[in-house]
Amino acid sequence: MKILIASDIHGSAYWCGRLCEEIEKENPDKVILLGDLLYHGPRNDLPRDYAPKKVIPMLSALAEKIIAVRGNCEAEVDQMVLPFPCMADFSQLLVDGKTFYLTHGHHANPQNLPPLPRDSVFLSGHTHVKLDEEAGGIRCLNPGSVSIPKDGSHSYLIYEDGNFSFRVLEG
Helix, strand or coil: CEEEEECCCCCEHHHHHHHHHHHHHHCCCEEEECCCCCCCCCCCCCCCCECHHHHHHHHHCCCCCEEECCCCCCCHHHHHHCCCCCCCCEEEEEECCEEEEEECCCCCECCECCCCCCCCEEECCCCCCEEEEEECCEEEEEECCCCCCCCCCCEEEEEECCEEEEEECCC
């Protein structure tokens, strides 16, 4: 199974378009979105080509592949305009015999992990910084940010054949 994992699009039509191009190239079985899809929030500057209304149809076209969780910038109205569930604080998947715990990261995070079986994978966004570290037998990963990176590169993750790899979106 091939999974593309991304977070923090923040309503950027430009960067969402770039991500969609990568999704088309990568052709994943599933696309995991770890929140903050449409809005930039009061702490962030406007991302390039901020246009949430343009992001909606781009993500909607991928609805059958998307598993999404709620970020701290999501609002209830988002569920009215997006055709896939996006308001759960977390979700869990069983992938290749491992529990994948999906959350945005503003509540549970690598310093505040939920109870998980050893060898689980904790996937979160929120910080806009790529992360791959182990905490108490749990692998913690953050794909960074699609649109407003705080570590210098617009990015996402790929999971395939038991391995994770970071990918950088070129501008």
